Amino acid sequence: MKNKQIFSKTLLIFFAIPGGLSAQVHELPKLNYEYSALEPHIDAKTMEVHYTKHHQGYVNKLNAAIKGTEAEKHGLEYLMLNVSKFNTGVRNNGGGHYNHTLFWDILSPNAKSKPDGDLLKMINEEFGDFENLKLELEKAGATQFGSGWAWLILTKKGKLAVVSTPNQDNPLMDIAKVRGIPILGIDVWEHAYYLQYQNKRPDYLNAIWNVLDWAKVEENYKEAVKSKIKLL
Numbered sequence: 639m640k641n642k643q644i645f646s647k648t649l650l651i652f653f654a655i656p657g658g659l660s661a662q663v664h665e666l667p668k669l670n671y672e673y674s675a676l677e678p679h680i681d682a683k684t685m686e687v688h689y690t691k692h693h694q695g696y697v698n699k700l701n702a703a704i705k706g707t708e709a710e711k712h713g714l715e716y717l718m719l720n721v722s723k724f725n726t727g728v729r730n731n732g733g734g735h736y737n738h739t740l741f742w743d744i745l746s747p748n749a750k751s752k753p754d755g756d757l758l759k760m761i762n763e764e765f766g767d768f769e770n771l772k773l774e775l776e777k778a779g780a781t782q783f784g785s786g787w788a789w790l791i792l793t794k795k796g797k798l799a800v801v802s803t804p805n806q807d808n809p810l811m812d813i814a815k816v817r818g819i820p821i822l823g824i825d826v827w828e829h830a831y832y833l834q835y836q837n838k839r840p841d842y843l844n845a846i847w848n849v850l851d852w853a854k855v856e857e858n859y860k861e862a863v864k865s866k867i868k869l870l
């Protein structure tokens with residue numbers, strides 16, 4: 639959580655002083671748990687390769703893609719919100735960096751198994767109940783053709799929505815069909831589950847609820863309502 643707060647504050651500072659920025663270098667965020675911490679639901683080898691190879695790869699390629707360009711002057715959130723103005727390396731690798739940073743943060747070995755408070759009230763209003771929301775997310779993940787992500791987002795109108803995006807796109811991007819602030823994202827690329835679940839993506843999606851921390855999603859929801867919705 640500390641990492642995420644620092645991350646968000648940094649982004650806010652960048653918004654506050656556009657034009658006065660030195661070159662950005664993006665970095666892999668710290669994981670708050672061991673690679674084996676999410677077992678048996680997500681195995682240690684998958685976590686290690688996913689974090690140290692895939693996510694690190696997106697960070698490295700993002701830094702290469704922005705070097706010497708206008709994109710170097712902006713924080714990650716700005717790049718996502720204005721992604722159509724930048725090269726496809728920013729879209730693919732900036733998306734990869736943003737998406738995985740959110741993903742690690744909402745997973746936990748001590749996950750709160752369901753939301754309550756304002757978020758639960760909103761879920762009940764818009765999806766009937768929590769179980770139904772989970773089914774909608776599993777469906778979005780299972781039916782995303784090829785690689786991509788399933789999301790729970792807060793839309794500009796302040797409503798929740800379940801959507802999916804291809805590749806490393808996300809709903810924050812100005813090119814997304816349905817835009818919103820991501821408060822929960824599930825990686826459905828094969829690299830996220832293939833070692834353990836092989837072709838059984840629905841089994842992975844079903845297991846992930848055991849390590850998905852609704853306390854974090856509640857925080858993301860509050861933050862989105864409070865400060866970020868204006869960005870869209």
Ligand code: MN3
Binds near residue numbers: 688825827829830
């Ligand atoms: Mn991934």
